[in-house]
Amino acid sequence: MIVEKSQAMIPALIPVVIFSVYPLLQGIYLGFTDARAGLHVETNFVGFDNFTKLLHNGLFWDSFRIGVIWTLSVTILQFVFALGLALLLNTDMKFRGVARTLALIPWAMPPVVVAIMWRLLLHPTNGPVNEILQKLHLTDHPINFLGDFSTALPAVIVVGIWVGMPMTTVTLLAGMQGIDRSLYEAAAVDGAGAWSQFWNITLPQLKTVIIAITSLDMIWNFNSFGLVYVLTAGGPGGKTMLPMLFAYNEAFRYGNFGMAAAMGDVMVVIIILFLFFYLRNRLRSEA
Amino acid sequence: MRTRPATRFLQYVAVVCYLIFLGFPLLWLISSSLKSPREFASVTPSLFPKNLDFSNYTDALNEQGLIRGLGNSLQISLYSTILVLVVSLPVAYALARFRSRLRPITNGWILVSQVFPVILIVIPLFMILRPLHLTNTIPGVVIVYMVWSLPFALWMLQGYVAAVPRELEEAASVDGAGRLRTIVSIVMPLLRPGLIATAMFTFISAWNEFFFALVLLQDPQLKTLPLVLARFVGAEGQVQFGPLAAASVLATVPSLVFFAFLQRRLTSGLLSGAVKG
Numbered sequence: 145m146i147v148e149k150s151q152a153m154i155p156a157l158i159p160v161v162i163f164s165v166y167p168l169l170q171g172i173y174l175g176f177t178d179a180r181a182g183l184h185v186e187t188n189f190v191g192f193d194n195f196t197k198l199l200h201n202g203l204f205w206d207s208f209r210i211g212v213i214w215t216l217s218v219t220i221l222q223f224v225f226a227l228g229l230a231l232l233l234n235t236d237m238k239f240r241g242v243a244r245t246l247a248l249i250p251w252a253m254p255p256v257v258v259a260i261m262w263r264l265l266l267h268p269t270n271g272p273v274n275e276i277l278q279k280l281h282l283t284d285h286p287i288n289f290l291g292d293f294s295t296a297l298p299a300v301i302v303v304g305i306w307v308g309m310p311m312t313t314v315t316l317l318a319g320m321q322g323i324d325r326s327l328y329e330a331a332a333v334d335g336a337g338a339w340s341q342f343w344n345i346t347l348p349q350l351k352t353v354i355i356a357i358t359s360l361d362m363i364w365n366f367n368s369f370g371l372v373y374v375l376t377a378g379g380p381g382g383k384t385m386l387p388m389l390f391a392y393n394e395a396f397r398y399g400n401f402g403m404a405a406a407m408g409d410v411m412v413v414i415i416i417l418f419l420f421f422y423l424r425n426r427l428r429s430e431a
Numbered sequence: 432m433r434t435r436p437a438t439r440f441l442q443y444v445a446v447v448c449y450l451i452f453l454g455f456p457l458l459w460l461i462s463s464s465l466k467s468p469r470e471f472a473s474v475t476p477s478l479f480p481k482n483l484d485f486s487n488y489t490d491a492l493n494e495q496g497l498i499r500g501l502g503n504s505l506q507i508s509l510y511s512t513i514l515v516l517v518v519s520l521p522v523a524y525a526l527a528r529f530r531s532r533l534r535p536i537t538n539g540w541i542l543v544s545q546v547f548p549v550i551l552i553v554i555p556l557f558m559i560l561r562p563l564h565l566t567n568t569i570p571g572v573v574i575v576y577m578v579w580s581l582p583f584a585l586w587m588l589q590g591y592v593a594a595v596p597r598e599l600e601e602a603a604s605v606d607g608a609g610r611l612r613t614i615v616s617i618v619m620p621l622l623r624p625g626l627i628a629t630a631m632f633t634f635i636s637a638w639n640e641f642f643f644a645l646v647l648l649q650d651p652q653l654k655t656l657p658l659v660l661a662r663f664v665g666a667e668g669q670v671q672f673g674p675l676a677a678a679s680v681l682a683t684v685p686s687l688v689f690f691a692f693l694q695r696r697l698t699s700g701l702l703s704g705a706v707k708g
Contacts, residue, residue: 153525156526160585163574167552167559168551172551174554228449232446245691246454249687250457252683254638254657255641257682259664260663260679261456261457265456272478306456367549370640392646401557407550408550409551416546
């Protein structure tokens, strides 16, 4: 019976192999070649050449550093704000439904539209953010948030939080609503306050959900492209040049497919290592 | 549990802050799309337009490229949704129902593939599609979108298939129905919500997608809506923000309609996929 079933699965899996496994493995392999964009160019296996070149490519590591700052700040802040909002929505408040629906909108919007919208908001001459800051006398001159060296990355991070927070909130909220009410009742009988209930019941019970959503957020943020491409295109002066944008330029502006694939390989390795340590520590502390 | 009035008040303040952070940008976009060009140029922008002006919408819709982009996006999203469903349904069924050593391997692959940066997907596909003359064509983009959404669609659908009670299928087979007949007349109807959710998810992913389209489509005739919108922004200084805002609102409407419809199902689908996968 088991043999019959294994065989029955094989034809169903053929499309997965053709359309998912093969291209992705091919992508990894290209990082070890000198593939170029031209039409009739030969592709040769070059071993670790691309990677040794990358080691000495300061610009790539700059973009890597920016990518790590971006990923960690967006993921952590997203989580903190989302946890706060989810806790609020989990109480018996009014307009909870409104808030929940509103929370989903940013997630549903095309990233390009989100970027356009924030460019309107942060516009130095007729954007409302500058208007408000000036009215409150927090600044005496309009700030070019996306064009200034010191503000570009923080501004882009704020937009990243705005986009990803809703999804995180909804997931955390779903997790909170799955927690057994009687745990809180028992804790209340024992005299535990709201704060201690949060620490001793909510957080431990939410653990799996938290690990799952923060891991996903981390992957999504590290690999994000469209939002920042339209917001700043990596500028000013490469201050927001995420690794994905860097690899995109390498591949489709300069035509170095092999080198760009090698950058992709490095990104995969880093994120897998990161997730490995993150998940291992989390899962171990559970045991 | 009783909440003290002071705490309650602070809670409302916090929620209002959140709502402003999440809602204000949207409100601003919509209000910008309804402002007349003159009001737009004003140095002291106001949140609500002084009088509603729909000329931005008519301007946006008169823009040739925009309508074409809309059509292209619609076509590409529709085709890739159909293709993803056709390909993923049998696989998801097999993954959920057959106990095989291939199952954990395939599910492992699905998870690993989520980690891949899109650059590693697009370069090999580009090199495969180019000799076939499929770069810069709609079928080419459709294939790429399928490769890209397939793992997630499998993940979601699997959860929905697993939620269909196995006993129903066993009962049908006792009654003499073959595997195919069982799938068509027992499983499919029960899977409808799951299929709809997966279809919508795939559709919206394709509708919103930017990177692959940017790489694959150079022909202005073929550009999708996000590409057309992004090009509007590109020429700094020349930007007509009013029509751009209007077009952005229009581009968001389909996603919003779908998500409003789907919100509960989608989260439950995500969770059931995670739990039962």
